[in-house]
Each structure stands twice: as C-alpha cells, then as structure tokens.
Amino acid sequence: MQYNRVLITAALPYANGPLHVGHLAGCYIPSDIYARYQRAQKREVAFIGGSDEHGVPITIRAMKESITPQEVVDRYHTQIKESFEQLGISFDIYSRTSSPVHHETAADFFKKLYDDGLFEEKESEQYYDEEKQTFLADRYIIGTCPICSNPNAYGDQCEKCGTSLSPEQLIEPRSALSNNPPVKKMTKHWYFPLNQYEPWLKEWVLEEHKEWKNNVYGQCKSWLDSGLYPRAMTRDSKWGVPVPLPGAEGKVLYVWFDAPIGYISATKELTENWADYWCKDDTKLVHFIGKDNIVFHCIIFPAMLKAHGGFVLPDNVPANEFLNLEGDKVSTSRNWAVWIHEYLKEFEGCEDVLRYYLTAIAPETKDSDFTWKGFQDANNSELVAIFGNFVNRCMVLMHKLCGGKVPPIHPELLDNEDTIIFEEIKKTKQIVEDAIEQYKFREAQFAVIDLARKGNQYLQKREPWKAANLLKEGGETAINAQKLIDNVMHIALQLSANLAIFINPFLPKTAKKMLHLFKVVDKMLEWENAGKEKLLSVGYSLREPELLFRKIEDSEIEAQVAKLQESAKAYAAAQALLNPPAEEVVPEVTVAPVKEEIVFDDFAKIDLRVGTIVTAEKVQKADKLLKLSVDLGFETRTIVSGIALHFNPEDIIGKQVVVVVNLAPRKMRGIESQGMILMAEDSSGKLHFVNPETAINTGAGVN
RNA sequence: GGCGAGGUAGCUCAGCUGGUUAGAGCAUCGGAUUCAUAACCCGAAGGUCGGCAGUUCAAGUCUGCUCCUCGCUACCA
Numbered sequence: 001m002q003y004n005r006v007l008i009t010a011a012l013p014y015a016n017g018p019l020h021v022g023h024l025a026g027c028y029i030p031s032d033i034y035a036r037y038q039r040a041q042k043r044e045v046a047f048i049g050g051s052d053e054h055g056v057p058i059t060i061r062a063m064k065e066s067i068t069p070q071e072v073v074d075r076y077h078t079q080i081k082e083s084f085e086q087l088g089i090s091f092d093i094y095s096r097t098s099s100p101v102h103h104e105t106a107a108d109f110f111k112k113l114y115d116d117g118l119f120e121e122k123e124s125e126q127y128y129d130e131e132k133q134t135f136l137a138d139r140y141i142i143g144t145c146p147i148c149s150n151p152n153a154y155g156d157q158c159e160k161c162g163t164s165l166s167p168e169q170l171i172e173p174r175s176a177l178s179n180n181p182p183v184k185k186m187t188k189h190w191y192f193p194l195n196q197y198e199p200w201l202k203e204w205v206l207e208e209h210k211e212w213k214n215n216v217y218g219q220c221k222s223w224l225d226s227g228l229y230p231r232a233m234t235r236d237s238k239w240g241v242p243v244p245l246p247g248a249e250g251k252v253l254y255v256w257f258d259a260p261i262g263y264i265s266a267t268k269e270l271t272e273n274w275a276d277y278w279c280k281d282d283t284k285l286v287h288f289i290g291k292d293n294i295v296f297h298c299i300i301f302p303a304m305l306k307a308h309g310g311f312v313l314p315d316n317v318p319a320n321e322f323l324n325l326e327g328d329k330v331s332t333s334r335n336w337a338v339w340i341h342e343y344l345k346e347f348e349g350c351e352d353v354l355r356y357y358l359t360a361i362a363p364e365t366k367d368s369d370f371t372w373k374g375f376q377d378a379n380n381s382e383l384v385a386i387f388g389n390f391v392n393r394c395m396v397l398m399h400k401l402c403g404g405k406v407p408p409i410h411p412e413l414l415d416n417e418d419t420i421i422f423e424e425i426k427k428t429k430q431i432v433e434d435a436i437e438q439y440k441f442r443e444a445q446f447a448v449i450d451l452a453r454k455g456n457q458y459l460q461k462r463e464p465w466k467a468a469n470l471l472k473e474g475g476e477t478a479i480n481a482q483k484l485i486d487n488v489m490h491i492a493l494q495l496s497a498n499l500a501i502f503i504n505p506f507l508p509k510t511a512k513k514m515l516h517l518f519k520v521v522d523k524m525l526e527w528e529n530a531g532k533e534k535l536l537s538v539g540y541s542l543r544e545p546e547l548l549f550r551k552i553e554d555s556e557i558e559a560q561v562a563k564l565q566e567s568a569k570a571y572a573a574a575q576a577l578l579n580p581p582a583e584e585v586v587p588e589v590t591v592a593p594v595k596e597e598i599v600f601d602d603f604a605k606i607d608l609r610v611g612t613i614v615t616a617e618k619v620q621k622a623d624k625l626l627k628l629s630v631d632l633g634f635e636t637r638t639i640v641s642g643i644a645l646h647f648n649p650e651d652i653i654g655k656q657v658v659v660v661v662n663l664a665p666r667k668m669r670g671i672e673s674q675g676m677i678l679m680a681e682d683s684s685g686k687l688h689f690v691n692p693e694t695a696i697n698t699g700a701g702v703n
Numbered sequence: 704g705g706c707g708a709g710g711u712a713g714c715u716c717a718g719c720u721g722g723u724u725a726g727a728g729c730a731u732c733g734g735a736u737u738c739a740u741a742a743c744c745c746g747a748a749g750g751u752c753g754g755c756a757g758u759u760c761a762a763g764u765c766u767g768c769u770c771c772u773c774g775c776u777a778c779c780a
Contacts, residue, residue: 460745
C-alpha cells in the first residue's frame with residue numbers, strides 16, 4: 001500500500017495533573033520522532049494532540065477545590081501544552097476536548113450511530129450521591145476494606161492490600177464527594193454492540209495486522225478470544241459532551257467514546273482538508289499510546305469508526321509499556337514522579353537530554369526504569385563524550401588547522417579508511433530509516449550515536465593534530481601534511497553535517513544548534529540529504545565552536561534524588577496520619593443507618609428457611625465465590641456465595657444457614673445461584689453465618 | 704481467578720525458523736593519547752540466559768509445571 005499522507009496521533013493526556021516522564025516516554029517522544037522523521041521525508045503529515053478534559057476525576061477535583069471543572073482543565077491544559085512546546089513536541093495542533101468543535105463532532109458521531117439504530121438502551125442500578133445529586137463511579141465510593149481494614153479503600157480496589165473490591169464489600173461505604181452513604185438508583189444508558197463487530201475485528205486485527213507489536217497483538221487476541229460485549233457509551237454526569245438526544249439530560253458521552261473522536265475534531269480545527277486525512281484510503285493512521293490504552297485504540301475505537309463508516313482505520317498502534325522511576329511505579333498521588341514543568345526549569349537548555357535519555361530507555365518491549373544516575377551517564381558519556389565531543393573536535397580542529405573554513409578534498413590521497421566513513425554514513429541512513437519505520441526508536445537513535453563514535457575513531461586513527469607538527473617543516477612534507485589534514489577534516493565535517501540530519505528527529509534543538517555552527521539553513525535537514533558527501537561547501541567559513549551539551553554534575557543528580565526521597569518521606573508521613581498502624585486503632589464500631597421503614601407485608605414477601613450445606617467447592621476462575629449445595633428439606637439447591645475469602649469449603653459442610661429461598665435466580669460465573677445465604681458482618685469486615693442456636697430440621701421457616 | 708506482555712552481564716537492551724567459546728552500549732578495571740567538555744581511542748573482566756522437569760545428537764531459542772514484575776479483565780452477602 002502506497003501512502004500519500006501520514007496521520008499521527010498521540011494519546012490525549014488527561015488534564016487532571018501535570019505531565020511526567022512516563023507520559024513522555026510512553027507516547028509523546030516516540031510520536032514526535034516519527035512525525036519529525038516523516039516531515040523530513042517531505043511526506044504530508046498531521047501530528048495531532050490535545051488534552052482529554054472530561055470524565056469524573058476532573059469533576060471530583062473541581063468539587064474538592066471549589067472551582068469549576070473548566071477551571072481545572074484550563075489550568076492543566078495550559079501547563080501541559082507549554083511543557084510540550086518547550087520540549088519540542090511538534091504537534092501540528094494541540095487541541096482539547098472541551099472545545100466547541102469537539103463537542104459538535106463527538107455529538108454528531110454519536111447521533112449518527114444512534115440514527116442508524118445501533119445503540120441498545122438498558123436500565124441498571126447505580127450508586128448515587130443524593131446530596132450532590134450525582135451518580136458515583138466505583139472509584140468514588142470510599143469505605144473500610146473488608147480484608148485489611150484500611151479505612152480509605154476505594155470501591156474498585158483497596159490500595160493498601162491490593163484486593164480488588166466492589167462497592168458492596170466496603171464497610172460503611174461513603175461517597176467521596178459528600179461522605180454520605182450512597183444509595184442505589186435506576187438509570188438508563190446507551191450501549192454500543194461491540195459484539196456485532198467481533199467477526200470483523202478478528203479478521204482485521206488477527207489476520208491483517210500480524211505485524212503489530214507483541215504486546216498489542218497479544219492483548220487484542222485475548223480480548224477477541226474471550227468474546228466482546230455491548231459497552232455503555234454514556235454516563236451520568238454534568239461534565240462532558242451531552243448526549244444529543246431528547247430526554248437525556250444529565251447524561252454525557254463516556255470519556256472513552258469522546259476522547260478518540262478528539263483526534264478527529266482536532267484535525268478539523270487544524271485544517272479544512274481534515275477529511276483527506278481521515279477519510280481517504282491512502283492515509284497512514286498511526287496511534288501512539290501507552291499499554292493501558294490498547295483495547296480502546298485497537299478494538300473499541302476502530303469498531304466505532306467502522307460502525308460510523310467512511311473513516312480510515314489505524315495502520316499501526318505502537319503501544320509502549322510503562323516507565324518506572326528509580327525502581328518504583330510512577331505515582332501522582334505519592335508524588336513519585338519527575339514532573340516535566342519542573343525539569344524544564346531545573347535543567348534549562350537540557351530539553352534534548354531528556355528526549356535522548358527517554359528514547360534510550362524507551363519501554364518499547366517491556367517496562368523500563370528511569371534513574372537519575374542513568375540520566376547523568378547517558379548525558380555525560382554519550383551525548384557529551386561521544387556526540388558533542390566529536391562535533392566539537394571537528395570544529396576546533398578545523399579552526400586550528402584549516403583556517404575556519406571547510407577544507408578542499410584531495411581525491412588522489414583518499415584511501416580505504418576514508419571511503420569506509422562514507423559507507424558508514426549511508427549504512428546509518430538505512431538503519432535509522434528502517435528502525436523508525438518499524439517504530440524502533442531506541443535502535444535508530446543508537447545508530448546515530450554509533451556513527452558519531454565511528455567519527456571519533458576516524459579522527460583517532462588519522463591524528464590530524466600530529467600531521468600539524470609537520471607543517472612547520474615546510475616544503476613537500478608540509479604540503480602533503482596539509483592535504484592530509486584537509487581530507488580528514490573535510491570528511492569529519494561532512495560526517496558532522498550528516499549527524500545533524502540524523503539526530504534531528506530525536507534532538508531537534510541540537511540539530512538546530514549544529515545548523516547554526518555550520519551556517520546553513522533548515523533545508524539541509526531534509527532526509528534526502530542524508531548520506532550525501534558534500535553537504536558543506538568547500539571554502540565556506542564556519543562559526544566558532546560552541547558546545548552542544550554541558551556536563552551534568554553529581555550535585556545536580558544528588559539534588560534530584562534527594563527531592564524524590566523527600567516526597568516519598570512526605571507521603572509516608574501523610575499516610576501514617578491517615579492510617580495509624582493497625583494495633584493502635586481501636587476499631588470504632590459504628591452502625592449503619594437504619595433503612596427506610598417498611599410495612600409487614602414487605603417483610604412477609606421474603607421467604608427465609610433454614611438449610612444445611614451439603615457440598616461446597618470453589619468456583620473456577622473466581623476469587624471470592626463458593627458454589628454450595630444447600631439442603632432445604634423440600635429440595636436441594638445450588639447457591640453461589642461470595643464468601644470464599646472467609647471460609648474454606650471443607651469447613652462449612654454440614655453447617656446450618658438461613659437462606660432467602662424466593663430470591664430471583666441469578667447467574668454468577670455461569671452458575672445459576674438459586675437463593676442467598678444470610679451473613680452478618682462484624683466491624684472488621686469478617687463474615688459470620690446466621691443460623692439457629694442449635695441444629696434444627698432443615699426447611700424450617702424463619703420469621 | 705482468567706488472559707496478555709516480559710524476566711538474558713551492575714544498568715539499558717540484541718539474540719531470525721534450536722547448532723561452534725551467548726552479543727552491543729553504558730558503568731567498572733587496565734593501557735595509550737592530548738585536537739577535544741579529565742573528553743576521545745585501545746584492551747580486559749563481567750552472565751549456570753528466573754527456577755524445575757522434559758523433547759533432541761544439540762535449547763536462551765521447543766513442551767509442561769513453577770516463581771517474580773507490569774498491564775487488561777471477571778465474579779462479589
């Protein structure tokens with residue numbers, strides 16, 4: 001397939017905090033390298049970015065800080081955008097999902113699918129905060145963890161013990177917004193029938209895109225093999241793109257529905273020819289993302305595009321793995337991060353150094369680790385010592401030995417050593433091209449540094465500074481010595497000029513500085529010039545040497561490490577205040593508020609019986625479920641119960657329990673549960689059976 | 704729990720369809736040199752390829768089990 005234009009997207013950063021090194025390494029640096037390379041190739045490129053500004057976390061932050069969600073996103077959008085600019089991330093447009101164009105585009109997209117009759121409407125019960133009048137995502141219900149008693153566990157997971165939870169399990173659940181206990185409320189949503197696209201996706205991803213990266217292909221396969229299900233594409237919230245339907249007040253598009261459409265809206269804002277990029281088959285669409293986004297970009301968004309019709313689909317989705325920091329996961333809440341806006345201040349002029357190091361350790365095939373020592377080493381012994389030093393040596397020697405001008409070349413004196421250098425340049429061009437086209441940026445950048453290393457070796461072998469000693473002797477010897485020097489320096493300078501072209505996608509500011517030294521224009525950086533032997537004209541005078549990179553001192557690194565340790569300490573201290581050590585805690589026994597009054601008839605509807613557990617076994621593929629058969633006297637029923645974390649199956653056989661026998665059956669992990677066992681939960685979250693004081697006949701009623 | 708990706712020298716990574724003494728770069732140590740930002744250049748040392756079994760004449764490379772890390776994801780009185 002011959003592509004005529006390249007559409008590059010980088011995941012929309014969430015405008016709920018500043019950028020850190022993980023974001024950059026994951027998708028912004030690789031996408032920028034790719035975009036710059038494609039532009040150097042003179043291909044038509046649109047490099048799209050923007051802030052993702054919807055979603056619940058932003059509304060929560062706004063509520064906590066008593067400002068509007070718009071103020072939250074304005075703050076971070078501006079900061080993020082500035083960081084990108086300073087780092088030289090060359091978006092053709094950096095937009096945002098709160099823009100009117102985006103709202104319109106996303107709403108139209110939804111409306112089209114709706115009009116085509118694609119959505120399924122379903123009602124379900126969701127947690128609701130009555131005071132704040134808003135539905136609560138699991139994450140925003142807080143309570144005490146039933147496993148480890150952490151009083152600040154979230155409704156989806158306890159961060160202290162790592163157990164995944166549901167809001168139902170939390171002891172004394174409360175809303176993160178108001179601290180009131182949440183209630184359940186019915187709500188209606190629109191579901192996208194992902195399942196209908198399963199056969200097509202299987203063909204498109206698994207058959208037609210076997211070349212995708214292992215991690216990407218593997219995860220898609222895993223999703224597709226386990227079957228796709230309809231997915232809700234709307235949420236109850238006031239912040240977001242309103243659902244464009246009558247009677248849908250208070251409902252917005254699900255952020256994962258609206259965010260990828262943001263790529264389209266941003267392109268619309270960039271150019272009125274946006275449809276060339278999004279709708280013509282000869283566009284190569286590439287999504288740069290982190291591994292946490294794979295299914296959205298490889299399954300859900302393509303299915304949406306397919307359902308809508310008329311759009312190109314991604315040619316590749318080179319997702320990176322994650323970047324850790326000094327051996328630990330990057331964490332915003334723990335302040336364990338290298339924040340870009342801080343880096344830019346503290347290492348002014350070293351923007352390219354960060355780009356370099358993050359590419360050198362890019363998590364292309366597995367998670368990698370950012371260490372300040374590694375950062376310093378990469379700068380001092382690769383950028384400074386190899387690349388910067390080579391360019392500097394060339395410039396200094398040229399000024400000392402060639403009068404500040406590009407010396408002529410004397411072909412009669414060229415030997416194998418010289419031609420090898422030109423071959424190396426051409427080889428490097430090929431390696432860099434191939435590697436970038438295959439999204440192997442680490443390898444590509446390495447090849448560039450390696451070429452500079454070859455330059456150093458070349459100078460070392462030729463030792464023009466020694467030939468300079470012969471100049472004093474005069475006569476034939478001096479003439480020959482000068483010719484030799486001319487050749488060496490000519491070649492070394494042409495090599496330097498080539499290095500500028502090669503390094504440009506990776507370190508654009510460095511390439512610019514080199515152009516300045518050589519007194520040439522940007523045009524030289526076009527990729528077709530790479531590999532050329534005559535980039536700098538003979539006799540042309542070049543500027544005085546200037547260093548491309550400065551050394552980074554131990555003290556600077558120590559300061560950064562100390563700063564990280566400070567924030568770790570501060571976090572530990574804050575946690576200690578929040579969660580005093582368990583033994584000192586006297587569990588405060590509070591009682592759940594009494595529920596709404598009911599009449600006797602309501603109670604009488606519930607049919608309770610005493611039963612005896614006859615068998616119990618763990619349910620396959622489930623942590624918390626036990627499959628029980630319970631003898632109720634009149635029949636034996638299968639009941640699935642979420643108590644596996646509290647009881648061993650063999651210990652509860654023969655136990656008497658109280659069962660709700662007229663509860664509608666419900667399937668759990670494929671097994672139909674025909675009733676519910678009453679359990680009492682103590683203040684530590686432990687479950688206890690409710691049963692008769694002494695064993696009685698099974699089937700006995702309970703009133 | 705299921706699935707996916709990954710576990711190769713101190714660090715960051717290569718190792719294709721199994722085949723001689725497992726490769727780079729950085730860090731370390733030694734040498735040489737001074738044009739260069741105590742930079743470059745040359746050389747050395749450094750790995751039972753997560754563990755255990757198995758297939759094979761031969762396994763880092765294939766199979767099974769197992770441990771660890773990260774990600775996705777399910778059920779929930």
